[in-house]
Amino acid sequence: MSTSNREIISNGLWNNNQALVALLGLCPLLAVSNTLINGLGLGLATTLVLISSNATISFIRNWVRQEVRLPVFVLVIASFVTAVELAMNAWFHDLHKILGIFIPLIVTNCTIVGRAEAFASRNPVPQSMLDGLSMGMGFTLVLMTLGGLREFIGQGTILAGAHLMFGEAARSLSFSMGADYHGLILAILPPGAFFGLGLLIALKHVIDKRNAQRADKPAQAPTAEPAAAEG
Amino acid sequence: MKFPVHTSPYGGLPNNVTRVMGEVLLALVPGIIALVYYFGWGVLINIVIAVITALAAEAGILRLRKRPVKPSLTDLSATVTAVLLAIALPPLLPWWMTILGVLFAIVMVKHLYGGLGYNPFNPAMAAYVLLLVSFPVAMTQWLPPQMLNEHPLTFTQTLAAIFGGGLPHDLTWDAITSATPLDAMREQLKMNKTISEIAQNPMWGDFGARGWEWVGNWFLLGGLFLLWRRIITWHIPFAMIAGLLLSSGLFWLFDAESMPFPGFHLFSGGMILGAFFIATDPVTASTTPKGRLIYGFLIGVTVFIIRSWGGYPDAVAFAVLLMNMAAPTIDYYTQPRVFGFRGKDNA
Numbered sequence: 001m002s003t004s005n006r007e008i009i010s011n012g013l014w015n016n017n018q019a020l021v022a023l024l025g026l027c028p029l030l031a032v033s034n035t036l037i038n039g040l041g042l043g044l045a046t047t048l049v050l051i052s053s054n055a056t057i058s059f060i061r062n063w064v065r066q067e068v069r070l071p072v073f074v075l076v077i078a079s080f081v082t083a084v085e086l087a088m089n090a091w092f093h094d095l096h097k098i099l100g101i102f103i104p105l106i107v108t109n110c111t112i113v114g115r116a117e118a119f120a121s122r123n124p125v126p127q128s129m130l131d132g133l134s135m136g137m138g139f140t141l142v143l144m145t146l147g148g149l150r151e152f153i154g155q156g157t158i159l160a161g162a163h164l165m166f167g168e169a170a171r172s173l174s175f176s177m178g179a180d181y182h183g184l185i186l187a188i189l190p191p192g193a194f195f196g197l198g199l200l201i202a203l204k205h206v207i208d209k210r211n212a213q214r215a216d217k218p219a220q221a222p223t224a225e226p227a228a229a230e231g
Numbered sequence: 232m233k234f235p236v237h238t239s240p241y242g243g244l245p246n247n248v249t250r251v252m253g254e255v256l257l258a259l260v261p262g263i264i265a266l267v268y269y270f271g272w273g274v275l276i277n278i279v280i281a282v283i284t285a286l287a288a289e290a291g292i293l294r295l296r297k298r299p300v301k302p303s304l305t306d307l308s309a310t311v312t313a314v315l316l317a318i319a320l321p322p323l324l325p326w327w328m329t330i331l332g333v334l335f336a337i338v339m340v341k342h343l344y345g346g347l348g349y350n351p352f353n354p355a356m357a358a359y360v361l362l363l364v365s366f367p368v369a370m371t372q373w374l375p376p377q378m379l380n381e382h383p384l385t386f387t388q389t390l391a392a393i394f395g396g397g398l399p400h401d402l403t404w405d406a407i408t409s410a411t412p413l414d415a416m417r418e419q420l421k422m423n424k425t426i427s428e429i430a431q432n433p434m435w436g437d438f439g440a441r442g443w444e445w446v447g448n449w450f451l452l453g454g455l456f457l458l459w460r461r462i463i464t465w466h467i468p469f470a471m472i473a474g475l476l477l478s479s480g481l482f483w484l485f486d487a488e489s490m491p492f493p494g495f496h497l498f499s500g501g502m503i504l505g506a507f508f509i510a511t512d513p514v515t516a517s518t519t520p521k522g523r524l525i526y527g528f529l530i531g532v533t534v535f536i537i538r539s540w541g542g543y544p545d546a547v548a549f550a551v552l553l554m555n556m557a558a559p560t561i562d563y564y565t566q567p568r569v570f571g572f573r574g575k576d577n578a
Contacts (some may be wrong), residue, residue, distance in 0.1 A: 184331075187365075
């Protein structure tokens with residue numbers, strides 16, 4: 001059972017996107033996607049954990065017995081989450097304060113144990129790492145899109161708090177509509193996250209449908225002609 | 232000569248959506264006239280904006296969904312949603328907020344769930360909550376009723392305020408707007424005033440707040456018309472009002488100085504409108520007779536709870552949405568016995 005690298009990447013980013021298709025890890029997805037930077041921060045932390053946990057689990061997959069695999073996975077994941085949390089606390093202290101409980105909660109993110117079980121425990125290390133990277137990036141992209149949309153609609157800014165992530169020099173990256181902007185506060189509140197995610201999923205379905213139709217058309221065209229000739 | 236033969240039942244008018252919605256609109260007219268009389272032209276302008284937006288949104292989304300546009304557009308259901316939302320909005324609300332609310336009601340709450348007959352939530356109330364949560368300042372800037380209003384705006388001034396946000400030079404928003412009675416009651420109770428102190432204020436009338444009580448009465452008239460025409464049944468309004476009166480009466484008996492009189496609850500805010508026009512929405516309400524009683528009663532109690540201890544002054548919209556969520560469950564447990572069958576044991 002080997003999957004090509006191309007497939008692994010497209011699965012992670014689009015076809016089996018953990019947030020939009022598998023609908024895993026919704027708790028952090030909905031809770032911290034109120035600004036783009038928060039989304040990016042949590043997304044990157046999750047990606048880092050995914051890559052390292054996938055690599056480790058894939059590495060030890062032949063020594064771990066079936067019966068105890070889940071506790072072992074959880075132990076591995078928890079160790080990496082703790083490491084990432086400490087690292088964020090050290091180098092991105094302000095961002096760490098904002099994301100708060102949701103960084104340790106990465107442990108419970110179903111995406112990570114899901115990928116460990118479904119992919120890393122059956123595939124060699126390089127593929128598992130690539131899978132972790134692409135799944136993590138897919139998750140991060142959704143978090144950023146949702147965060148950016150909610151931030152813009154809710155408070156009229158984009159990249160607010162960029163300095164939390166990229167240092168003081170990035171402060172000028174933030175864009176704001178100005179104080180006159182009446183934000184649709186609902187977008188920042190929890191219901192806004194559900195509406196936003198629902199709309200993103202719908203958008204993905206529309207795009208997939210369009211693509212499927214476009215792929216079908218060339219195949220149908222030759223069969224349609226003889227039928228017309230008969231009529 | 233051959234006469235058309237119909238099967239029974241013979242009595243009654245054909246019950247179709249257009250007729251039901253048309254009569255609901257008709258029943259709203261007295262209340263709307265009262266609102267315009269007490270609160271000025273803004274109410275009417277809001278209604279016009281809302282109806283135009285609703286029809287445009289309905290046509291647009293039906294085209295997107297590839298459904299026939301004309302029958303759904305002329306069945307007046309979108310119009311009723313728009314009017315119900317518009318009369319719940321403050322008279323001088325900026326135009327784009329009204330449009331945003333109506334778009335949300337029609338596109339997100341109604342059509343994304345499948346259109347008329349499929350929406351689990353009342354579109355008008357969901358839109359009202361969206362606006363209230365998102366624009367708390369604008370949504371609580373009500374005008375004082377006509378007899379207390381020292382600066383009544385003319386039609387053109389109202390138009391300017393809604394579309395341009397501008398007021399005549401000598402006026403400020405603080406000077407012309409005032410809190411709603413429920414809001415005022417709430418604020419003053421928070422300052423530890425007693426009810427008898429609060430009642431000194433000229434804004435209180437005979438049995439509710441001045442102006443508001445009469446708006447409530449005219450909506451009540453419309454509601455009775457709907458009952459008479461059998462558009463709605465008595466269960467939901469009765470149970471809802473009973474729920475509110477019982478719960479507020481109980482607390483009032485114990486502590487008349489910090490809990491408002493039940494009649495005040497009944498005739499302020501959206502209670503009467505809610506009981507007869509909003510909670511009775513056939514799509515989102517409970518449909519069994521026993522279920523309707525439970526549904527209405529719980530709305531009434533929830534209204535009282537949110538008004539007394541919640542974060543917002545009025546609660547009809549929140550209560551209706553909460554019970555919308557409960558309606559399928561209520562229906563499930565209150566199925567009436569089918570004729571010819573015994574109870575569940577022998578079924």
